Amino acid sequence: QVQLQESGPGLVKPSQTLSLTCTVSGGSISSGSYSWNWIRQPAGKGLEWIGRIYASGSTNYNPSLKSRVTISVDTSKNQFSLELISLTAADTAVYYCARDVGYPYGMDVWGQGTTVTVSS
Amino acid sequence: DIQMTQSPSSLSASVGDGVTITCRASQNINKYLNWYQQKPGKAPKLLIYGASSLQSGVPSRFSGSGSGTDFTLTISSLQPEDFATYSCQQTYNTPRTFGQGAKVEIK
Numbered sequence: 123q124v125q126l127q128e129s130g131p132g133l134v135k136p137s138q139t140l141s142l143t144c145t146v147s148g149g150s151i152s153s154g155s156y157s158w159n160w161i162r163q164p165a166g167k168g169l170e171w172i173g174r175i176y177a178s179g180s181t182n183y184n185p186s187l188k189s190r191v192t193i194s195v196d197t198s199k200n201q202f203s204l205e206l207i208s209l210t211a212a213d214t215a216v217y218y219c220a221r222d223v224g225y226p227y228g229m230d231v232w233g234q235g236t237t238v239t240v241s242s
Numbered sequence: 243d244i245q246m247t248q249s250p251s252s253l254s255a256s257v258g259d260g261v262t263i264t265c266r267a268s269q270n271i272n273k274y275l276n277w278y279q280q281k282p283g284k285a286p287k288l289l290i291y292g293a294s295s296l297q298s299g300v301p302s303r304f305s306g307s308g309s310g311t312d313f314t315l316t317i318s319s320l321q322p323e324d325f326a327t328y329s330c331q332q333t334y335n336t337p338r339t340f341g342q343g344a345k346v347e348i349k
Binding site for chain 2: 159167168169170171174182183184185186218220222225226227228229230232233234235
């Protein structure tokens, strides 16, 4: 079955850029009409949707982060990536990638999450 | 953005109890509502999609209902593995938004 795995640095300095990659295994990122999503969760808080990308490259972002976020896809590597610039301590969170099947279905496959701490 | 508000934020219950969690949307979202279960240190798990459809593999003691702005997640008889945090999510539009979560604890 499809599995997702996040990778990237666990510690990033303030004002720097966070780059995370989600590797899809057990299936092709290009199959179906799935969207590939990034979600984050600060410690003890709720889930925040960051944005999504389709295999075509079409994207949607959360307006609260839109000026700082870029999501890209590399179908040849079966990966999609998140770039978040100008980091502050408020960006410290667990970052998840997830597959969304689309309405009426939901995000049915999630990565295990990766903890990102923004600190000098 | 559509605001999702859950209540209660936390509750204590015993094994075998029935539990209901509510989720209210700030505008009509028809049945564009999913429920997730999350255990400490783990990723969320999809339980219910389309407000009332059970995700494959999820026990039948979980059920969802509602449409428009008001939704409920019901666990008919709590099992030890059900103690977790439950979050609703609207998929009516972007940005996708989640409720703040409802933590179900052992009494």
